[in-house]
Amino acid sequence: EDQVTQSPEALRLQEGESSSLNCSYTVSGLRGLFWYRQDPGKGPEFLFTLYSAGEEKEKERLKATLTKKESFLHITAPKPEDSATYLCAVQAGVTGGGNKLTFGTGTQLKVEL
Amino acid sequence: DSGVTQTPKHLITATGQRVTLRCSPRSGDLSVYWYQQSLDQGLQFLIQYYNGEERAKGNILERFSAQQFPDLHSELNLSSLELGDSALYFCASSEAPSGTTLHFGNGTRLTVT
Numbered sequence: 118e119d120q121v122t123q124s125p126e127a128l129r130l131q132e133g134e135s136s137s138l139n140c141s142y143t144v145s146g147l148r149g150l151f152w153y154r155q156d157p158g159k160g161p162e163f164l165f166t167l168y169s170a171g172e173e174k175e176k177e178r179l180k181a182t183l184t185k186k187e188s189f190l191h192i193t194a195p196k197p198e199d200s201a202t203y204l205c206a207v208q209a210g211v212t213g214g215g216n217k218l219t220f221g222t223g224t225q226l227k228v229e230l
Numbered sequence: 231d232s233g234v235t236q237t238p239k240h241l242i243t244a245t246g247q248r249v250t251l252r253c254s255p256r257s258g259d260l261s262v263y264w265y266q267q268s269l270d271q272g273l274q275f276l277i278q279y280y281n282g283e284e285r286a287k288g289n290i291l292e293r294f295s296a297q298q299f300p301d302l303h304s305e306l307n308l309s310s311l312e313l314g315d316s317a318l319y320f321c322a323s324s325e326a327p328s329g330t331t332l333h334f335g336n337g338t339r340l341t342v343t
Contacts, residue, residue, distance in 0.1 A: 151331070160232065160320050160334035161273070204273070208328075215278050215286025216261065216328040222272040 119144040123205050123221035130195055130228050138190040138224045140205030149208040150188050151218065152181050154201045161204055164190075195228045202226070233257065234335035236321050242341045248309040251338045255302055255323030261285070262304040263324070263332060264296055268317040279304060280327040311342045 122141045130136055142150065149168050153161035165174045167183040174181050178199065180191040190203055202223040209217060233256035243249055255262050264276040275288035279298035290296075293311075298304045308315060318339050322332040 148328070153334075158336070160234070160322075160336045162232070163331055163333060166331055206273075215280070216263075216324065216326075216330070216332075217275055217278070217286050217288065218263075218332060219275070220273040 119207055119209055119217075119219040121205055121207055121219055121221035123203075123224050125224060126222070127225045128227070130192075130226070132196055132228055132230050133194045135191070135193045135195070137192070138203055138205075138226070140188040140190070140221055141186060142188070142205070142207045143186075144207045144209050144219070146209050147207060150183055151206045151208065152179075152188070152190055153204040153206065155204055155223070156201050164203075192226070195226075197228050197230060200227045232333040232335060234321055234323050234333055236319075236335035236338050238338060239336070240339050240341075242343065243311060244343055245311055245313060247311050247342075248307065249311065249340065251306040251308070251319050251321075251340075253304045253306070253321030253323075253335060255304070255321075256333055259323035259325050259333070260302060261324045261327050261330075262298055262302070263322040264290075264304070264306050265320040265322065265334075266317050267320060267337070273320070276306070278327075285327050308340070313342050316340055316342045 152164040165181040206218040206220040235254040261280040276290040278286040318337045322334045324330040
């Protein structure tokens with residue numbers, strides 16, 4: 118069974134204090150690893166897709182990296198507006214040609230002034 | 231705005247009742263997914279449809295059913311509701327049945343009293 122574990126569960130940073138969020142996974146036949154951001158009362162908002170070990174993607178203050186067993190979301194010089202829950206998910210093939218994303222429980226990030 | 235529309239935003243009902251949640255996918259997306267998000271379990275995959283046909287099934291209860299109509303909108307029907315069914319229900323859509331990014335709506339918050 119596919120599993121995704123995110124750590125830490127919660128993280129409090131000062132504005133400008135860089136850090137990393139971790140996503141460890143086990144999956145048979147990884148098709149992609151996804152990072153989403155979720156604000157309270159909203160649906161997950163797509164950030165990145167990573168497909169193979171060694172791949173990196175960047176967007177503003179965020180950078181996602183992937184190895185064969187885990188992914189990191191690096192946050193450089195965060196601002197209060199980066200406060201949100203960050204979700205990691207793995208995509209595996211499903212018999213019948215379907216598509217299943219298995220999510221971790223997320224890291225709740227709070228950035229303070 | 232992801233382009234995925236879910237109605238209603240909030241629903242309060244009593245145990246034993248039946249409700250229907252509605253989802254309109256992004257323009258051009260043929261696949262629709264339903265997820266349940268509760269406080270203690272994170273996002274759980276329920277079911278996927280592609281162009282009207284079921285493509286993948288997760289841990290969906292027998293009391294729950296879904297369908298995708300010819301105009302591609304989808305409905306999730308929840309019956310014989312229990313207190314434990316209280317959760318956020320998210321719909322997501324994607325272009326293809328597999329290997330593509332899911333875009334989420336803002337969810338329906340179901341409260342069973």
